[in-house]
Structure formats: structure tokens, C-alpha cells
Amino acid sequence: ETAVFQTPNYHVTQVGNEVSFNCKQTLGHDTMYWYKQDSKKLLKIMFSYNNKQLIVNETVPRRFSPQSSDKAHLNLRIKSVEPEDSAVYLCASSSRLGEDTQYFGPGTRLLVL
Amino acid sequence: GDSVTQMQGQVTLSEDDFLFINCTYSTTWYPTLFWYVQYPGEGPQLLLKVTTANNKGISRGFEATYDKRTTSFHLQKASVQESDSAVYYCVLGDETQVVGQLTFGSGTRLQVYA
Numbered sequence: 001e002t003a004v005f006q007t008p009n010y011h012v013t014q015v016g017n018e019v020s021f022n023c024k025q026t027l028g029h030d031t032m033y034w035y036k037q038d039s040k041k042l043l044k045i046m047f048s049y050n051n052k053q054l055i056v057n058e059t060v061p062r063r064f065s066p067q068s069s070d071k072a073h074l075n076l077r078i079k080s081v082e083p084e085d086s087a088v089y090l091c092a093s094s095s096r097l098g099e100d101t102q103y104f105g106p107g108t109r110l111l112v113l
Numbered sequence: 114g115d116s117v118t119q120m121q122g123q124v125t126l127s128e129d130d131f132l133f134i135n136c137t138y139s140t141t142w143y144p145t146l147f148w149y150v151q152y153p154g155e156g157p158q159l160l161l162k163v164t165t166a167n168n169k170g171i172s173r174g175f176e177a178t179y180d181k182r183t184t185s186f187h188l189q190k191a192s193v194q195e196s197d198s199a200v201y202y203c204v205l206g207d208e209t210q211v212v213g214q215l216t217f218g219s220g221t222r223l224q225v226y227a
Contacts, residue, residue, distance in 0.1 A: 004156070040219075041151075041200050041219075041220045041222070042217075042219055042220070043157070043202070043217040043220075045215070048214075090156050090157070092156070101147075101159055101162060101206075102159075102215060103158075103159075104156030104157050104158065105156050106154065106155050106156050107155075107156050
């Protein structure tokens with residue numbers, strides 16, 4: 001049963017545009033995450049967000065920024081997309097920071113032309 | 114830092130074959146170990162989790178034993194089905210990590226033919 005929802009499923013855009021992806025979890029969890037999955041299926045953590053505390057993976061370009069309105073939502077904005085941003089972006093949540101079992105959404109596939 | 118190694122990028126089997134997916138890890142702590150499975154078009158989902166060394170995790174016919182001596186957490190299944198075709202990730206959970214607390218292996222794509 002899906003409890004982490006992501007929209008859109010798929011998005012095509014051109015280099016330099018801004019995009020925003022939505023994520024909502026209905027599990028009552030306190031912590032949410034964004035991952036990037038490349039074409040070889042490698043998963044890399046981008047951000048974790050807990051109780052207004054944002055932790056950023058230092059390798060993430062500054063054009064990426066997470067946005068949260070409450071603990072159930074964590075959106076991802078990309079200012080001025082680049083071709084290398086083409087990937088699947090996966091949102092996840094866990095009951096608390098440090099609770100290691102994470103629950104993933106279905107992902108948003110981004111294609112940058 | 115923490116790392117997880119899955120040497121097999123792809124495994125191809127026939128139904129009812131035995132499955133073995135290799136996983137070794139490196140960490141200075143006592144991690145929780147997981148296997149996650151990702152079916153086409155979906156996000157990864159938890160398959161099994163083991164928190165204590167020398168314990169075995171079992172789920173849906175899959176099993177993995179946390180071997181602290183060899184730092185391994187291999188995944189096995191006695192008899193695979195076509196529906197098991199997916200990407201399998203060995204994952205290390207470490208509360209001391211700054212971001213995310215999970216380190217994913219590179220994944221092993223399993224293809225099972227009827």
C-alpha cells in the first residue's frame with residue numbers, strides 16, 4: 001500500500017528551466033529524504049529534513065533546494081536544470097531521524113533535453 | 114567511511130533456480146543491514162532487515178545472515194519465481210552518518226525466466 005506519494009510521475013523540460021517535484025507522506029513520519037537514482041540504478045542521498053533541520057549532502061549542486069510546508073511534505077526544486085540532472089528522483093520518509101527503515105515513493109523521472 | 118559492495122550487476126536465472134546475491138560491507142560501527150527490492154516503475158521497498166550480528170532475516174522466502182566476521186550479508190532464495198525479477202539493493206544503516214543514514218550498494222538486477 002502506497003504511503004509516500006510523488007508527483008509528477010514523469011517530466012520533460014529544457015536546459016535552463018526551473019522544475020519542482022512534490023512529495024507527500026501519510027505515515028506520520030518526522031523525517032523525509034530526497035534521493036537521486038541514475039540510469040545505472042545507483043542511489044545517492046541528496047537531502048534529509050527533520051523538524052525544520054535540513055541536512056544537505058555536500059555533493060549536491062546549489063541549484064537543488066528542498067522546500068517543506070509541514071512534516072508531511074517535502075518538495076524538490078531545481079533552478080536552471082542541466083542535462084546531467086536527468087534521473088529518477090525518489091522521496092522517502094522514516095519515523096524519526098536515525099530510524100533507519102525508510103519508505104520510498106514511486107519516483108519522478110526527469111528528462112532534460 | 115561506510116561502503117557496501119555488490120559485485121554482481123546482473124543475475125539471470127530460470128524459475129525454481131537457487132538465488133545467491135553477494136554483499137559485503139565496510140564500517141567502523143555496528144550497523145543495521147537491509148535488503149531493499151525495487152520492481153520496475155516503483156521505488157525501493159524493504160525486503161528484510163537485521164539489526165544483530167549472527168542473526169538471520171527472513172521474508173517472502175528470501176533470507177540473509179548478518180555475518181560480522183566476514184562482514185557479509187548475502188541474499189539467498191531456494192527457488193525463484195518470475196515475479197522476483199527486480200533490482201536488489203544491499204543497504205547499510207548507520208545512525209552516525211550525517212545525511213540519510215543509509216548507504217546503498219550498487220544494486221543487482223535479477224531476471225528470472227519462466
